[in-house]
Amino acid sequence: MVAQAGGEVAILIESDIVSARRAVRESASAIGFGLTDVTRIVTAASELARNVFKYGGSGVMRWKFLRDGIELAFVDEGPGIADIEMALTQGFTTGGGLGMGLPGAKRLMDEMVIESSPGLGTTVIVRKWKKV
Amino acid sequence: MRDAPPNGSARLTGRDDTLEMLQLLVVNMADYAITMLDTEGHVLTWTPAAERLKGYRTDEIIGKHYSIFFTDEDVAARKPVTELEASARDGRFEDEGWRVRKDGTRFWANEVNTALRAPDGTLRGFGRVTRDLTDRMRTEEQIRKQSQEILEMATVPVVQVWDGILLVPLIGMLDSERTQQLMERLLVRLTETGSRVALLDITGVPAIDSLTAQHLVETIKAVRFVGSEVVLTGVRPSIAQTLVHLGIDLAGVVTRSSLTAGLRVALDRLSLTVVASARGAQADHQ
Amino acid sequence: MINESISVIKVRDVLMVAMPGDPDDATVAALQEKTLLAMEQHEVRGLILDLSKVDTLDSYFARTVTETAAMVTLMGGDTIIAGMRPAVAITATQLGLDLGVTRTALSVDVALEMACFQPGQVGP
Numbered sequence: 366m367v368a369q370a371g372g373e374v375a376i377l378i379e380s381d382i383v384s385a386r387r388a389v390r391e392s393a394s395a396i397g398f399g400l401t402d403v404t405r406i407v408t409a410a411s412e413l414a415r416n417v418f419k420y421g422g423s424g425v426m427r428w429k430f431l432r433d434g435i436e437l438a439f440v441d442e443g444p445g446i447a448d449i450e451m452a453l454t455q456g457f458t459t460g461g462g463l464g465m466g467l468p469g470a471k472r473l474m475d476e477m478v479i480e481s482s483p484g485l486g487t488t489v490i491v492r493k494w495k496k497v
Numbered sequence: 498m499r500d501a502p503p504n505g506s507a508r509l510t511g512r513d514d515t516l517e518m519l520q521l522l523v524v525n526m527a528d529y530a531i532t533m534l535d536t537e538g539h540v541l542t543w544t545p546a547a548e549r550l551k552g553y554r555t556d557e558i559i560g561k562h563y564s565i566f567f568t569d570e571d572v573a574a575r576k577p578v579t580e581l582e583a584s585a586r587d588g589r590f591e592d593e594g595w596r597v598r599k600d601g602t603r604f605w606a607n608e609v610n611t612a613l614r615a616p617d618g619t620l621r622g623f624g625r626v627t628r629d630l631t632d633r634m635r636t637e638e639q640i641r642k643q644s645q646e647i648l649e650m651a652t653v654p655v656v657q658v659w660d661g662i663l664l665v666p667l668i669g670m671l672d673s674e675r676t677q678q679l680m681e682r683l684l685v686r687l688t689e690t691g692s693r694v695a696l697l698d699i700t701g702v703p704a705i706d707s708l709t710a711q712h713l714v715e716t717i718k719a720v721r722f723v724g725s726e727v728v729l730t731g732v733r734p735s736i737a738q739t740l741v742h743l744g745i746d747l748a749g750v751v752t753r754s755s756l757t758a759g760l761r762v763a764l765d766r767l768s769l770t771v772v773a774s775a776r777g778a779q780a781d782h783q
Numbered sequence: 784m785i786n787e788s789i790s791v792i793k794v795r796d797v798l799m800v801a802m803p804g805d806p807d808d809a810t811v812a813a814l815q816e817k818t819l820l821a822m823e824q825h826e827v828r829g830l831i832l833d834l835s836k837v838d839t840l841d842s843y844f845a846r847t848v849t850e851t852a853a854m855v856t857l858m859g860g861d862t863i864i865a866g867m868r869p870a871v872a873i874t875a876t877q878l879g880l881d882l883g884v885t886r887t888a889l890s891v892d893v894a895l896e897m898a899c900f901q902p903g904q905v906g907p
Contacts (some may be wrong), residue, residue: 370595370603383807386839397638401681404839404870408878411841415808430603438809469842496674681877684869691889715876722872722882722890724865 412466552599700731730759835866
């Protein structure tokens with residue numbers, strides 16, 4: 366049967382990152398993404414969900430089907446990102462640091478929108494469309 | 498109504514029988530959900546098939562407006578309203594799209610809305626036939642994927658030239674989409690065949706810009722990840738020059754100007770040696 | 784949520800660890816702990832990491848693998864990553880992951896072949 370058209374996964378404890386990955390794998394597959402794209406989307410979701418858990422404290426991932434694709438939203442009420450530009454251009458380092466998963470997730474998805482400011486939490490929305 | 502079928506079963510006679518049979522037809526129809534709406538679009542009749550498909554029981558759906566079956570986006574776009582208008586104007590309206598069940602899940606439907614007019618022409622309501630096409634959509638998706646695969650095989654040929662050696666004769670430019678296809682096809686074939694070397698021959702690639710070079714480097718890295726290695730062949734002087742000028746680091750990959758030289762490297766990697774057989778020498782004697 | 788267990792097996796003087804398909808962070812961390820523990824307890828020349836079941840490799844997982852490989856090297860051993868799936872390899876490339884100088888193998892069988900050679904030795 367057709368899967369739900371949308372859903373959400375609370376990110377409160379570490380194992381919720383796995384739950385987020387599983388939910389995304391199921392829905393991305395259901396709407397017809399190929400295996401490589403599913404892997405990209407799940408990996409991006411893992412990066413962003415981990416950011417929510419590690420830097421946002423706690424939050425939620427919401428997913429929904431678009432007309433020909435999928436949208437994931439990661440919301441937390443953590444300290445926020447002071448410099449979004451820098452967080453996005455930061456190279457991938459092993460040292461860790463805020464937003465490290467952001468540039469990676471952006472490369473894997475087609476679109477990324479970030480709303481964040483210090484003290485007001487962070488919302489990261491990513492979208493990917495099926496190739497026609 | 499048509500005449501009795503040739504096998505001689507009872508002919509539908511008399512108005513009462515006909516109406517009763519029609520009712521049974523509508524109610525028993527399992528493949529299509531047949532419902533009726535009044536002129537405003539409120540649900541007048543419901544069937545077991547409709548309940549199975551859309552989730553609502555008869556007692557909870559009669560009298561509701563049929564826009565309840567549409568997605569929020571469609572309602573916002575006034576689709577339920579324009580559909581009725583079009584049906585009234587043209588006699589029928591057919592549409593395919595997502596519809597929503599009682600529990601919120603979606604299904605892909607084909608729906609035909611027919612204006613029901615009395616003999617004198619007054620509009621009495623609408624008849625709606627809904628078919629769940631989710632399975633068909635999946636099958637079409639599958640077929641589309643398969644034909645895409647076939648197309649890919651043509652544009653990105655991957656040839657096994659020896660046990661453990663695959664050859665990819667690239668022809669034309671490497672844009673982003675082709676690189677994707679290349680990586681996917683090549684990696685799958687490498688892991689399927691257990692091939693340790695991929696000869697990537699770029700003799701047929703006219704020019705390299707920094708984007709193409711980037712794609713090449715990505716492919717080389719991905720091949721390494723799965724446990725194989727790329728030998729880049731067909732590197733002409735002009736391409737070598739471009740690569741140097743662009744400062745491209747081909748990440749330690751072995752490169753050769755000719756495919757033959759590349760094949761030699763591949764064989765060596767696999768600890769294979771080509772030896773002339775004694776038979777070959779004998780065959781020279783006529 | 785309980786760790787999916789990682790099995791650490793010793794084959795002659797090589798450690799083999801098979802990762803499950805979608806390990807949680809704790810399981811990934813256990814990879815490093817168990818590897819180091821095993822290397823302390825046994826005479827081991829190296830580690831073969833079987834990723835053939837893994838369907839997602841994110842930056843945290845990759846970083847743990849790279850760190851573990853680095854530690855193995857410091858302890859005088861060698862690491863081989865085996866059986867990475869195509870979709871994972873492509874995503875890893877796009878994500879910008881780097882496995883450094885760690886060697887890779889198409890399968891655990893190939894990795895075992897490779898591990899039997901001493902560095903510098905050529906041929907079987």
